[in-house]
Amino acid sequence: MTWSSALKDTARAGLTIERTHLEPLVALRGACGVAIVIGLILWLGTPQLAVSSAFGAFASGLATFQRSWRPRPVLALGVAVALGFSTFVGYVAIADPVVFAVLLAVWTLLAGMAWAIGPVSGMVASQMVAVMLFTVTLPTSVPGALHHAALIVFGGLTQAALIVVFPIRPWGRQRDALADALAAEADYARRLRHDPVARFDPQPLMDARSAAALTPRQARRRPGQLAGPRGLAERLRPVLASLADPVLGAPPEGPERDRARELLGAAASVLDAVAHAVRWGRPVKVTPEVMATLDVPDESRLVLTGAARRSGLRLMVLLADVVEAADERVESTRPTTPEERRHLLRPSVPRLVPVGLRALRREARWSSAIGRHAVRVTAVVSAGYALGTALPLGHGYWAPMTSVMVMRPDFAQTYSRGVARFAGTVVGVWLAGGLMVLIHPGMYVCAGLAVLCIGLMYLLMRTGYSVASACIAAYVVFLLGIAGEGWSQTVWARLALTLLGGLLALTAYALFPAWETLRLRDRLADWLAANARYSLAVLAVYARPGERKPRRVRESLLDSRAARLEWEEAVARAEKEPVRHRGMSRRAERAAESALATMGRATMLMEAHLPDRDAEASPGAGAFAAALRADLPDAVTAVRERSRPDWSAVHRAHDAWRAKAGEEGVAVRASELLLDALEELSEALSPGRRR
Template sequence: MITGETVRAAMPEVAPVARSVAVTVVAALCAMRWGPPGSATAVAGAAAIAGVAALQRDPRGRTLRVLVVSVVLGIAVLVGTSTSAVFGAFVVAAGAWCALAALPWVWSAHAGLVASASGALLLGTASTAPTWEATLGVAVLAASSGAVQAAVTAAWPPRRWRVQREALVAAYGSLAEDATRLAADAHEPVASAEPMMALRAAFAADTAQPRRRSAGYRNWYVVPARIGATLSDLSAGAQTTEILHAAAATLTALADADRSARPALDAALQDLDAAVATAGDTDRAAAQRLSAYLHLAAARRPHDGLRVRPADLRTRVRARLEGLRERVDRHSPVLRHAARLGIAVATACLLGRLTAVGDGTWIALTVLMVLRPETAHTYTRCVGRTAGVAAGALVVSCIAVVAHAAPAVFVILAGVAIGVAHAAWRYGYIALAAAIAAAAALVLGIDHAALIDNPREVLVATAVGGALAVLAHVVLPDDPLTRLAQRAGELLKTEIDYAATVVKVYLHEIDSATEVRAAAWERTFRARAAFEAASGAARLVSAEQRRWLRCYRSVLNSITGSCATLEDNLPVDAFPAQHRPFVRAVDEYVEALCGEPTSSTDPWSVDTEELTAAAERVRRSVPAHEAVEGSARVLVSEIASITRALCQVADTPWPAASH
């Protein structure tokens, strides 16, 4: 096993996964008992996919997100069952749906995977003999099973979300007390350090591997910290008492657990805006910052999880569509992936129908489970996923042959496999592929056991599907310059991960620190090899492109040199607890350094303004006249070097296929 793949992630919460699996099993059993013939597979698949969508990290908009996914799954079932009687129409519908389902990779990998799963649901329900009554009934039941998952998640949210909400309430309550105390006496200290640390711990558990979190997710714990810092800045003003009282009222309303406190919050914000408008010249900047932070906090009030304003919904939909329009063009890697997926799925259906190389449904499902947007390890991952799919499907096929299991047994086993799949992702992509394949085969076997009861045909179909996935990448590769930009972004991402890991090891006492650093460096080494291969295949004919390449290599060497310096000067002991402000500032810098979660169109991105501000906060918080001052100065110096290098490469135009 490669060292870089041995660092394990945390196990998911057992209780929410168990509830999700229970909903899936009960919904499938009810569909078997009272639903139209062939509806249990659709219901079980839709409930399982909706359960995955319901258990995402960000608690904001979780119910609406699952409901939208449920509607999409219902439409997929409707398309699959209504076109299954006419083979040509079904092939076109399956290819077109899977191609469209590949476009959400623009937003995130999770969105792309959930959308691709809807294509699998379309394929798995197409074997049912359609009637208008059965078609509509199956689609409604599938969408309803997803809606039940949304209701269960809303009624019994994961413990993590409850802890986060309690930490937010405590933080806002502490800030309200600080604002009231500062309004009475500007020389009083801000006493919200402990609640802020507890809030950060609730949202960002400390791990050895740096994690990428979206700006929206980070705002849950960053905005309260910024409010506390701004209150301290504002308390030094001469005429800020009214502003502080208005801020205290706003923070009190934010901490109110009653959902009916929203009108009081809106009124407090109006009073705050009126007070800020009267601020003097010396206090206006701090007052405006405080107002902006409080408005942002009000938009993400912890007790408004189920409240969605129509204006906010329209804004979010427009932003998503605008991002899709901007990032999808004829050179986009996501559009190439959509073409590959649609053509490969349609070809799989044709092969299953016209030749004797295996069942077309399982060939197409294998393509969906194996094919991903192109990366530095495309072919290796395709082969690995194909092996995992073959292993998982073969186990299920052998069970079907030996046990002659009834549909209800398939339902129970599918529930077990879904639970295993929730935990398998921490063991690598091959284990995850095997678990997903086993779950998919068991769900398919509920109503269509004949498709999986021949181990030889299952293995042949899996091999053909994997070969189609590899062939799709060979026939429709990414544009050379697009590939170069992608490999460069992936290399910079892994280089930043390496730098962030070294900084965390420098500051914190981490178990197996040597192995963690070695794993990060090994990932960087492999990414560098892929980048060099892509740069050799691409022709950089313009002076601008060659200038970018020189700048890029210089930045990589600078970051690597800074990491080497930090590794050579690692302190013997972790920083003492009394230097929490410095440690917290460095942790915030690491988060800014890692940037936004990556997508297929943006393998690397960083907010240079936020990164520069975070580096400045680290510099200001260095403990002076302490035993650790020397180590802190070394860290600050290398952080400044890394920041300058990243700002330089971010400001340099990257190569694009349009050139």
Template sequence: MGKHRKPFGQSWRRGPGSAVRVRPLPVRGALRLRRPSDIWYKAALGALVAMAVPDLTLFALGRLDLVLYTSAGALCALYGHGLPYAARARTLPWVVLGMVASLGVALTAASLTTSTALLVVFAALIAAIHKTVCEATRVGPPGNIILTFVTASAFFVPQRLGQVPSHLALTLGTGILAWLVCMAPALLRPQGPERIVVARALEAAAGLLRTERGADGARPAGAPDAWHATAAAVNAAWHTLYEVPTRTPAKAAARAGLERLLVEAESVLGRAGREVAGEAERAAGWAAGRHDGHQYRHSFDDGFDRAFGQSLDQGFGQDLRRFEAERLGGWARALRGGGPLPEVAQVSSSWQVGEKGEAGGERSGVRRPAPGHPRGVRPVLARLGPGSPLLPIGARVTAGCVLAGWTSMALGVGHPYWAVVTAASIYQANTTLTWQRALQRTLGNLSGLLLYTALLPLIHLGHLAMLGLALACQVGAEAWISRNYWLGSTCVTPLALLLSGFGSQLPARALIADRWIDTVVGAAVGLTCCVVVTNRRAADRIEAALERVAAAENAASRLLAARSAPGAGDMEGADGARETGWARDRLTGCLVELREAVEVASGEWWQRALPEERIDHAQQQGHRTLARLVRRLRAPVAAA
């Protein structure tokens, strides 16, 4: 790979002696709109149904004062939409139980004390726990913010101890409903999540093919990012497919077909220079439509032969890449459309049946994750152990939320938990991202308050109109938040005010004023604490990632050397190919982790200088070796 690109195109200012660097906080790009998430409507519809059923029931019973507790369980329907249904069925109960436990703590504390200052401390501690646990479990969007929003609000709801069990029962019941709603699509498209993640990998590979070389054979500026994006998408797709059970021949065949498509996307990463004549002959066969089952492979490797690159870019080369990019894109569209798998993904009947493998009855026609890869609770505890880079983030959340809540109290605001939620919501992986999220949150809340003001005539029509507006805001938030956080906050703010309106009689003007003051206080105090509480462990994470990349690359190189040695024919069978597949998984995961660690550390405003040369060298060596590994994996069965 090329030199690591500094984020946001900013130069770094080094401190005295170049031991640390001080980096300015950027503004450009914070408000730029992105493409919407490809599955936003799944979370939106799930939350809509899960909220509408209990809320309309409460309306019919005249008990809309209980809407906070039913909404707590219903909002769990926002989680898990990127997971296969088997993994989703296991994950969502933990989300629901986490919501119930957090709400139980909040309601119990509210019933036992009326000290606002103490309740702010409790809410801040719970917010820090939510942040660190969600980051450690990598539960995915919407992360900790939904749990914190509901729990922080509950700390300040008047409560009697005897009411807590019944209120928690409402949350648990609607949480079960949310689980059913999220699992219901499995009846219509049981392969939907895994098809989408493979489609993303195919689209990323097609985008990589479209990053054309210049006339001199040089790589374009965006090639390293495209390479990393494709590697990350392919790696995520493999880990998703590993979560798909293959207990029956039909399920094994369905997963094996998706793996074949994923190997096609992965093959783009494994391209390397070959003889010009051999590639020209194969390209001519492609142009004539006589594809023999072998894939034209390519790599953005520093060892790529320049003359070969020039010959490809002159004449048939660019057309060939465009043709193959369209081919991968067509497969991605077929996967998203829900139709049958493309012909290349079809497997023979003998391969569909397969034999029982070594791991719990899994079929041998599909890949399995590398042995020794920790799963379940152990990796979560490891990410939270001493020295974890998540601990400074938890400290930031605790300090920022406590000070934001207390500042709100000192200003006489009636809803200090809004300041707590604002402070908790802006904390991201580093200072730069936190700064941008604070800008987005402030702008989004301001525009949301303007929207709420415009909706006041409809709100005054009654509770049924309020319910309808709340549901519409929930859908709007999911539709827009993936484009930019500030745009989603435009809907989240009136949603929060509407939910608060069911249990309070405060005039709209007071609600709007409190929300605006708490937003400014929470963002300002939270950002200040983020700057003061520096995350010096971010650079330590890079050192650990470099060590893992080096170990994985060395192991993969030894494996490739052993397979290439004379008399290594016995290693070319299923066992040798399985080892190669596992080496690919380990190395790809380590490279993705290194990239993430560098991006996190690069966004810290006060950090010791990064080992850029070591990072570049590790990436280059890792990508070279990864390309060789990928070229060894010519079919999914090779890694079985």
């Protein structure tokens, strides 16, 4: 993609306004928190204190809208405490410009590295820098700095208290995540009726698993309806695929295929009904016709045979379990089982400190995109602060504040957010400034208008960053109106400095990039390695059924999903970069992705028919796994170094296995699909592959 096309696409993405589900009651609650803080401080204190405390309530409320599974009050309090500490340190250092510049650089570097912990941490850390830049411009002493910091914490405490006192759809995010996973499986079952090898996006299942991780306090309060269906949905997916597969399941045509389509349609209806019940906390309602389809028939009416018969019976049992698990009393609670507690326990906030430190240490290297982003954003913010201070516009903090809120570790988000930020700021500042000059509002009217703007921002923030930027810009204008700032200076200074901050951010990414395109082969190699570990874990069960370890299979499956997600996100970012491919064309990307997806699907089909502990061991599966394990390191290296992976030893082991076991074994036939996928991958990555 050329630079002109990339810039056009990112600008269009930044200015796009999407239709999305709005949450007016949640937005109203957040706006009320800001209104309470501003009103109390105006009544008991000064306008300057009201402006400072308003940012604490605003940022704390904004954090509760982020995609995080932690309790909303904890998020609000955590953000408020972090902002209060950041503001106090900034106030102490602002007396010496050199010391403050050094502090700003260190703070920004840490904020950039915070993206290694997660997107919510990165966003909160960026807010800490932005709020510190603004609030320290309000004159005060060290005791006053403590006062300002305490007021910011008070804003977060107010938001947290409102969430506790006025809960709106408790456990709603967890319900939505689980319902989305069930609905995705329903759609998958429906597509399998017409396309037996349809692909499945595991992202909803990954989100449901993340939502199921609980703190000990949450585990005691979780509704029973959220406890069971997720694990059953995970077990349903391979059963659905194995029933529909034309090689390992029902034949492509005939009565067995008709019965398979009937079962898949009934499964889709049941899963949709369970998803609706979970989403809204209601009992499951399934029609009698669907339940009759899922009744276990006698031998004369079963129709299915062989592996398809086993899959059909297993599907009926699992669907009955899903309905039973979701049909519990919705107001009841159930603590997690020991297994769930061991695997899905979310660490408390203090225990996150060593986890965060390990993530920072892992990304603190020059080759890391996060590390390069931290250096880039530090240089831009420092330069923006110096230029903004030197220019005779006043409010020099606006340029570095724009930069730190715009910049992200990847090109596409940085450019789209930069365009959206400037466009939104222009609209917001002009509208708010025009209103200020037309009606000359007083202090309390400005406060009311600021609360209105922040309520609109909370309501519309998911429709597009440009809309949120417009609301934030107007909010800041009215806040400064509370403190007595002139509207004309607010308009012109902020427009010029916003443009400066955005241009610095965009220029920095052009001069000091971290292109995802150049790392695509590394991502692909990681996905191949994760897929192979999943295959080896499943083959180990066939080789030694008595030593089966379900946890090992489960963990390797999760690693494979995570690697696939990283690859898909990397490809999505690379497609928007103005960089020509380096050793891997777009066509090769698609072919390699298809091969590895097929490899994962073949392994999943083997997992659907795992032998019991008392089954006979398969030496052929063990030899096949040993050959795959031996060839894997060289194959991963070949993918990274742009050469063709060699699977000769794996071919020989598979031929010996098939000659001994015949072609009727489920594992043999599934492993043949796996081997075909590996050859497809080698063909896609061949150096001399024709375009």
